[in-house]
Amino acid sequence: MRNISKAFGDKIANNKVDLDIYRGEILSLLGENGSGKTTLMNMLSGIYFPDEGEIYIDGKPVMISSPKDAFDHGIGMIHQHFKLVNVFSAAENIVLGMETDPDGNPIPKGKINIEEASKRIREICELYGFDVDPDQKVYDMSVSQKQTVEIVKVLYRGADILILDEPTAVLTPQETEKLFAVLRNMKADGKTVVIITHKLHEVEAISDKVAVLRKGEFIGQLITKDTNAQEMTNMMVGREVKLNIDRPEPKDVTPRIVVKNLTVKSDDGIVKLDDVSFTANKGEVLGIAGISGCGQKELLESIAGLQQIDGGEILFIEDDGKETNLVGIDPVEIDRMGVSLAFVPEDRLGMGLVGDMDLADNMMLRSYRSGKGSFTDRKSPRELAEKIVDELEVVTPGIDTPVRRLSGGNIQKVLVGREIALNPTVLMTAYAVRGLDINASYMIYDLVNKQKERGVAVIFVGEDLDVLLELSDRILVLCGGKVSGIVDGRTAEKNEVGLLMTKLGGGEIG
Amino acid sequence: MFSLVSFIPRAIVQSIPLLLGCTGETLNEKVGSLNLGIPGVMYVGAISGVIGSFLYENSGAQFNGVVGVLIPLISCLVGSLLMGLIFCLLTVTLRANQNVTGLAMATFGVGFGNFFGGSIMKLTGSDVPSIALTATSGAFKTGFPASMKGGAIGQVLFSYGFMTYVAIAIALIAHFILKKTRTGLELRAVGENPATADAAGINITKYKYFSICIGCMIAGLGGLFYVMDYASGVWSNDAFGDRGWLAIALVIFSIWRPNVAVLESILFGGLLILYLYIPTGTNFATKELYKMIPYIVTIVVLIFISVKNKKDSQPPEALGLPYFREDR
Numbered sequence A: 001m002r003n004i005s006k007a008f009g010d011k012i013a014n015n016k017v018d019l020d021i022y023r024g025e026i027l028s029l030l031g032e033n034g035s036g037k038t039t040l041m042n043m044l045s046g047i048y049f050p051d052e053g054e055i056y057i058d059g060k061p062v063m064i065s066s067p068k069d070a071f072d073h074g075i076g077m078i079h080q081h082f083k084l085v086n087v088f089s090a091a092e093n094i095v096l097g098m099e100t101d102p103d104g105n106p107i108p109k110g111k112i113n114i115e116e117a118s119k120r121i122r123e124i125c126e127l128y129g130f131d132v133d134p135d136q137k138v139y140d141m142s143v144s145q146k147q148t149v150e151i152v153k154v155l156y157r158g159a160d161i162l163i164l165d166e167p168t169a170v171l172t173p174q175e176t177e178k179l180f181a182v183l184r185n186m187k188a189d190g191k192t193v194v195i196i197t198h199k200l201h202e203v204e205a206i207s208d209k210v211a212v213l214r215k216g217e218f219i220g221q222l223i224t225k226d227t228n229a230q231e232m233t234n235m236m237v238g239r240e241v242k243l244n245i246d247r248p249e250p251k252d253v254t255p256r257i258v259v260k261n262l263t264v265k266s267d268d269g270i271v272k273l274d275d276v277s278f279t280a281n282k283g284e285v286l287g288i289a290g291i292s293g294c295g296q297k298e299l300l301e302s303i304a305g306l307q308q309i310d311g312g313e314i315l316f317i318e319d320d321g322k323e324t325n326l327v328g329i330d331p332v333e334i335d336r337m338g339v340s341l342a343f344v345p346e347d348r349l350g351m352g353l354v355g356d357m358d359l360a361d362n363m364m365l366r367s368y369r370s371g372k373g374s375f376t377d378r379k380s381p382r383e384l385a386e387k388i389v390d391e392l393e394v395v396t397p398g399i400d401t402p403v404r405r406l407s408g409g410n411i412q413k414v415l416v417g418r419e420i421a422l423n424p425t426v427l428m429t430a431y432a433v434r435g436l437d438i439n440a441s442y443m444i445y446d447l448v449n450k451q452k453e454r455g456v457a458v459i460f461v462g463e464d465l466d467v468l469l470e471l472s473d474r475i476l477v478l479c480g481g482k483v484s485g486i487v488d489g490r491t492a493e494k495n496e497v498g499l500l501m502t503k504l505g506g507g508e509i510g
Numbered sequence B: 001m002f003s004l005v006s007f008i009p010r011a012i013v014q015s016i017p018l019l020l021g022c023t024g025e026t027l028n029e030k031v032g033s034l035n036l037g038i039p040g041v042m043y044v045g046a047i048s049g050v051i052g053s054f055l056y057e058n059s060g061a062q063f064n065g066v067v068g069v070l071i072p073l074i075s076c077l078v079g080s081l082l083m084g085l086i087f088c089l090l091t092v093t094l095r096a097n098q099n100v101t102g103l104a105m106a107t108f109g110v111g112f113g114n115f116f117g118g119s120i121m122k123l124t125g126s127d128v129p130s131i132a133l134t135a136t137s138g139a140f141k142t143g144f145p146a147s148m149k150g151g152a153i154g155q156v157l158f159s160y161g162f163m164t165y166v167a168i169a170i171a172l173i174a175h176f177i178l179k180k181t182r183t184g185l186e187l188r189a190v191g192e193n194p195a196t197a198d199a200a201g202i203n204i205t206k207y208k209y210f211s212i213c214i215g216c217m218i219a220g221l222g223g224l225f226y227v228m229d230y231a232s233g234v235w236s237n238d239a240f241g242d243r244g245w246l247a248i249a250l251v252i253f254s255i256w257r258p259n260v261a262v263l264e265s266i267l268f269g270g271l272l273i274l275y276l277y278i279p280t281g282t283n284f285a286t287k288e289l290y291k292m293i294p295y296i297v298t299i300v301v302l303i304f305i306s307v308k309n310k311k312d313s314q315p316p317e318a319l320g321l322p323y324f325r326e327d328r
Helices: A036-046 A068-071 A090-095 A114-128 A143-156 A173-188 A201-204 A230-239 A298-304 A332-338 A359-370 A379-390 A408-421 A438-453 A464-473 A495-503 B004-030 B038-057 B064-094 B098-124 B134-140 B149-158 B160-180 B182-192 B194-199 B205-228 B244-255 B260-278 B283-310
Strands: A025-032 A055-059 A060-062 A075-078 A160-166 A192-199 A207-214 A217-223 A254-266 A271-281 A282-287 A311-317 A323-325 A340-345 A426-430 A457-461 A475-479 A482-488
Touching: A025 A036, A025 A173, A025 A201, A025 A230, A025 A475, A036 A075, A036 A160, A036 A173, A036 A192, A036 A207, A036 A457, A036 A464, A055 A340, A068 A075, A068 A298, A075 A143, A090 B182, A090 B244, A114 A143, A143 A160, A143 B038, A160 B134, A160 B244, A173 A192, A192 A201, A201 A230, A207 A323, A254 B098, A271 A282, A271 A298, A271 A311, A271 A457, A271 A482, A282 A438, A282 A464, A282 A482, A282 A495, A298 A332, A311 A438, A311 B098, A332 A340, A359 A379, A379 A408, A408 A426, A408 A438, A426 A438, A426 A482, A438 A457, A438 A464, A438 B038, A464 A495, A475 A495, A482 A495, A495 B205, B004 B038, B004 B160, B004 B182, B004 B205, B004 B244, B038 B064, B038 B098, B038 B134, B038 B205, B064 B098, B064 B134, B134 B205, B160 B205, B160 B260, B182 B205, B205 B244, B244 B260, B244 B283, B260 B283
Parallel strands: A025 A192, A025 A207, A075 A160, A160 A192, A282 A457, A282 A475, A340 A426, A426 A457
Antiparallel strands: A055 A060, A207 A217, A254 A271, A254 A311, A311 A323, A475 A482
16 A cells, blocks of 8 residues: 545644555654544544545545445554443454455355354464454453454454554553564564554654644654654644653652551452551652552542541641541541542543533532532632633633543543642642643643642652653552552662562562 | 143233234344333234224125235234334434433324224224224134144143244244344444444444334234234223333343243243232232232342343443444
C-alpha cells in the first residue's frame, strides 16, 4: 500500500489532513487529547465516513464505508475501548462477523467450526509470540489479554495495516514491553502498524516515523530517530513547553494525617491493606506508587471515609494540634474537614461525575448542601464551571453540555478542577493524569504544586514513575497491600522504586 | 385421585403457549430487545387466526382440514409479524424506549383482540359471549393415530395435536441456531455488545428486524395454539389471561435458553393448573395463592441468578439499550 491521503471539510475534527503510511513501518500518530487522531483513524477503519477527501491504497482510490470494507482492504483497528463480547470465548470473538475464512473460502451461515478456527489462532499466536487460549471466555481475561485477543482478531482477518488506539494506556510497563516486542515481530513480517499515542517515550521506543496532529490539522511528519522529545512536544502543542516538573521546596512541614496500622479487607475477606502506617504532611506531596490494585484505591477511600476499616486508625491533625480519628466518621463530616478525593477511575466517569449532567450541575454535586433553605444555589456552581473551563482550557461547546459528550481528557480536567476548587486541606488524587496529553498533564502538576504551596497535604497516586519521582517530596510504595518502603522523591532512583513495587522489604535490595 | 398420567398431558397442553411465547421473547432478547409487547403480540396472533378461521368456516365452502389449518396459521403469522414490525420500527429505526413501546403494544394487543373478538361475536349473534370454531379446532388437534394414544405412555407422549410437537421442535431449533451456528453467534453478539458486532461488520438493524419479527411470529403461534388447541376453538375475550407475561417470566427462568424452556414450560404449566388439584371446598383465597406459584418461582430464580452472578447465565448485556453507531 502507498499513499493514503484524505481531507475533511466542515467538520473540525479533521481539517484537510494528508497522511502517508508506508508498508512495513511503524508510524506513531501523535497529538493532544481531542486533536482528531482517533477520528482520523476511525475513518480509515470504516467507523466514520469522511465528509470530504479520498483514501488511496496502493495508489488506487478506495471507498471505506463500513468496518467490513476496511477489513477487505486489509485494515484492522484495535480500539481504546475493546470491541469484544464478554460471554464469548476468544475464538468466538475472533471469528465473529467473518464471511470468509482466512483463505478466502466462504463460511456457510450454518454450523460454525470453532475447532478449526482455534487451530489457526494458535498458529498466529506462535508466529508472532502471542499468548492466547482460544477457549477462554473474555470475562475471565485481564485487560492485556483482551488487547491481545483484539490484535489476533485483526491478524486473523489477514490485516496488513494495524491501527492501535492508545494501546498502552491500560497496560503495565511489563505488558507494554511485551506488546512492543509483538509489534516489532509484525513489522519484521512486513505489516504496517499505526499507533495512536501521546506518550513521547513510546514514540521513541517503537516507531520509525511520527506524524503530528494538532487541533484536527496535520502538522508534520518526522523520522523518529532524527527528532527529540522537545521538538515533538512543541509541534504537538504549538508552542514551547517546558518538560520539567517544578518541585517547590516544602514549607512548614507538619503532620496533617497520620495513618497507623491500617488494615482493610474486601467483602470476600481478601486483605487489601495490611498494617499500613504513614504520615502525610501539610505542604508536601506524598506520592504513592504501586502496581494497580495494590491497595491504592482502598487507602484513599479509607481516608475519605468510604471504606469499611478492619483495624488501625487514621488521625487528622488540625492546625491547632487537635487530633481527630477519622475511622468511623461519616464521609460528609470528613469532607467538611477539607479532605477531598479526586479519584479518576479507568473509565473516568465511574466515580465523581455524572455523565448525563452538564458541567455546572456536576459542580453542584459538591456544593448542593450549601444552598439556603431547601433551595440549591445554582449561581456559584455555574461561575465555578466557567472558571474551570476557562483556566484549564476545557474544550466544550458550553457549560450546559453533558459531561459525557466531552473527550476523556476534558472530563478529567473538570473532575480534578472541581476538587481543587474546594480549597481542601488534604487533596487526594488518583491517576489524575490518566490518559491526559502532555499539556493538560503539566497543567494538573502545576495545580498540585499550587495546592502544596498553600499548605495542603497532597496525596498523589500515580502510574508514571518518572512523574512521581519529579513531583513528589516523598514516595510511599505499596506492594500487595503492604508498605514496602517510603523513599525521598529527590534522591530515589527509578529502579529502586520499581523493585519496591514488586518486592516486599526493600532493604535487602540495597 | 391425583393421577400423574392425567396431570402431565394437562400440564403440557398448558405449557405450549408459554413455550412459544418464551421462544419468541428469547429471540427478541437475544438481540438486545426487551419486548414487553409479547402478551399483546400473542393476543393479536390469536385473534388474527380466529378471524381467518371464522371467515373460512362461514364462507360456505366445504371445510377442508389442510386449508382450515393453513388459513388461520397464515393470518396468525401475518398479524404477529405486523406487530413485530411496529415494534422494530419504533425501537430499532426510531430508537424509541423499548419498555414504553412494549407496554403500549401489550395494552394495544389485548384491546385489539377483544375488539375484534367482540365484533365477531356480534356477527354470529349468539347468546354466549364466545366464538366457537369447532371444525378448525378439530383440524388443529390432529396428531398421532388414535391407536398410539392408548396406555400411559401413549397418553403422556402421543396424545397431543401437531402444534405441540411443532412448538417443541421450534424451541430446540432456536436453541441450535443460537448456540451452534454462525447466524446465532452474530445474533447473540448484537444483543451482547452491538458496538462490537457493528465493528465486526454485522448489520445490526437487519439482525434486529429479522430476529424480533421471527420471534413475534413464534409468539403469535402461542396465542393461536391457545385458542385452537387448548381452548378447543373457543374464543372469549380475556380468556388468554396473563400467559404472555408468564412467557416473559419463563425467559428469565430458562436463563435465555429455549431448550431449557421446553422442560420448564411444562413445569410452569403444571404450576399453573395445580390449583385445580387442591381438594374441593378449600377456601377461594387458597386457590389464588396457588396461582401465584409460577410468579414466585420467577422471582426466586431472579434472586438466585443475581446472587450467583455466573457470567454465562446473565441477561444479554445490551438488553433494553438502543444502539446508534455514532453515539458515545
